[in-house]
Amino acid sequence: CWYHSYQSHILEGGGDTEWTYTWYKNDERLDHGILNELFGDDTMQQYIIWSADDPDSGNYTCRGKLSDSKGSEISDAVTLTVSEKPLPVLSVSTQSWLTEGDSVTLNCEITDFHTDWIFSWHRNYEEMRNSRGEIMYGDSYTITSAARNHTGVYFCRAERDESSMRSAANQQPIWIISESPPVSLIINPSRTQHFTNDSLSLSCKDQSNSTEWTIKRFTHSEGVFNFSLWEAHAYLLDFLWWKLVTEVSYETSSLSTSHTGVYWCHSESGENGNPVNITVHDGDVILESPVHPVPEGHPLTLRCLYRNTHFSNLQTNFYKDGSVLLMQTTGEMIIHKVSKSDEGFYHCKHPEKGESPKSWVSVR
Numbered sequence: 524c525w526y527h528s529y530q531s532h533i534l535e536g537g538g539d540t541e542w543t544y545t546w547y548k549n550d551e552r553l554d555h556g557i558l559n560e561l562f563g564d565d566t567m568q569q570y571i572i573w574s575a576d577d578p579d580s581g582n583y584t585c586r587g588k589l590s591d592s593k594g595s596e597i598s599d600a601v602t603l604t605v606s607e608k609p610l611p612v613l614s615v616s617t618q619s620w621l622t623e624g625d626s627v628t629l630n631c632e633i634t635d636f637h638t639d640w641i642f643s644w645h646r647n648y649e650e651m652r653n654s655r656g657e658i659m660y661g662d663s664y665t666i667t668s669a670a671r672n673h674t675g676v677y678f679c680r681a682e683r684d685e686s687s688m689r690s691a692a693n694q695q696p697i698w699i700i701s702e703s704p705p706v707s708l709i710i711n712p713s714r715t716q717h718f719t720n721d722s723l724s725l726s727c728k729d730q731s732n733s734t735e736w737t738i739k740r741f742t743h744s745e746g747v748f749n750f751s752l753w754e755a756h757a758y759l760l761d762f763l764w765w766k767l768v769t770e771v772s773y774e775t776s777s778l779s780t781s782h783t784g785v786y787w788c789h790s791e792s793g794e795n796g797n798p799v800n801i802t803v804h805d806g807d808v809i810l811e812s813p814v815h816p817v818p819e820g821h822p823l824t825l826r827c828l829y830r831n832t833h834f835s836n837l838q839t840n841f842y843k844d845g846s847v848l849l850m851q852t853t854g855e856m857i858i859h860k861v862s863k864s865d866e867g868f869y870h871c872k873h874p875e876k877g878e879s880p881k882s883w884v885s886v887r
Contacts, residue, residue, distance in 0.1 A: 546570040547584045547597070575605045609635040611642070611681040611692035620800075620883045621669045622700050622816075622866075628665045631679035631692055639683050646675040666697075674699045674787075674795050676741065696741055698785060698798040700816055700885045705729065706736055706788045706796040707815070715882045716802045716809035717778055718830050724774040727788035727796065735791060741798075742784040778803045800883060807831065807876045812869060816885040823858040827871040827879065840872045861886050 546553040553570065572579050582600040616628040631642045644651040644659045651659045666673050679692045706729045717723055727736035775782065782803045788796035799814055811826040827839045837854035840847055844867045849856050858865055866886040872878035 542568075542587045542589055544568060544570075545586045545588070547586070549581045550584075572603075575603075577605050577607075579603060580605045608690055609633050609681075610690050611640075611679055613677070613679055613692040613695045615695055615697070619696055620698050620700065620885070622885060622887060623669055623671065623702060625669045626665065626667050627669065627697065628663055629677055629679070629695060629697075630663045631681065632662065633681050633690070637683060640681045641684065643680050643682075644677065645680060646677050648676070669697075669699045671699050671701045671704070671795055672793075673697060674798060696785065698800075700797050700887070702816070702887045704796045705794050706790070708738070708786060708788050708796055708799050710799065710801070710814050713814055714809075714811045715800060715814055716804060716811070716828075716880060718809060719778055719780060719803055719805045721778050721803075722774070722776045723778055723782070723801075725786060736788045736796075737790075738786060739789045740784040740786050780805055802880045802882065804880050806879075808871065808873050808879045810869060810871050810879040810882050812882045812884055816887040817861050818887055819862055820860050823861045823865065823884065825856045825869055825871070825884075827854045827873060829854075829873070829876055836873075836875065838874060842870050842872065843867050 570583070570585070580603055582602050584600050585598045587595045611631050611633040614630050614632070616630070617625070621627055629644075631644075633640055641660060642662050644661075644664050651664075653659055662679075664677070664679075675697060677695045677697060681690050681692070706727050709726045709728050711724045712721075725738055727738060729736060780803050783801065785798045785800050787798040797815065802809075807830045809828050811828050813823065817823050825841060827837075827841075837852060839851050839854045839856075841849045841851065841856045843865075848869075854871075856871075863886050866884060868881040869884055870879045870881045
């Protein structure tokens, strides 16, 4: 919470004589306001703006008065200019979905005339430290060879040495896809896009039966949400839960767009399974694509699915990374032998029904 206080120095009372003060903004008298009345009265030599905002900008003056005497002259004006607190912007050098071994650089920038900004880095809301336990500073952070434990939500914090000003950047999730994750997120139906009002179930499958897993979800509005915290109140959320030693399940019979997010399995020891971006769409077209990475050389099948299947025109355009890839009359596209270059964001579009959201297809 920002506040600015201005002390009156032009009037000095002496002995037991009591001064009272009146404050003005742009020559109009200011009321003390509720907070000023709580923390002071008109005998105090300061007027406090508890949370400065743009309307508080202006020229401030004060006048003092002794009991049973005339008031002083108006003081010289102090000009207050309130500007927006500068916010750092976090950007990523490539894109936020990576395969193990990829490199990525996060950059933190702030548009401000001051040059003494210091940037620190945070992952999953914890301060990042190097191998010596020192806080990581700098306007960029590079992951040279991505691993599963690099998955997380990153942000940078900017602060100035000789100022109380501190500001945090936007959140930037980084998702790492592993070739051999310790656990798999099972989705039924097995696709990453779903229509609103459809049903969905999720579970964590650990082949070794050695670890207890929970399902987590990330959305930009909520941050990281741990479903296990809600088990006791599942009936309130209209969810059905089971928690076994090696499996946590989640079901809903009526999806809404609020279920959109990145889901993954997480163990108490800190291990993560591969993240899966699940999109719940309220339109008429979705893309059916693989939930898990497709091995190089294997076929990749993409289908356009429609909320209402009772029509004959299945003409569909398929897109990769925003560019038209193929037009099909069957609503289906097959790449018979995928390679790393086929990795990317795919979506489909029907000339009458509209287009699907985008889904990331990973190739390993």
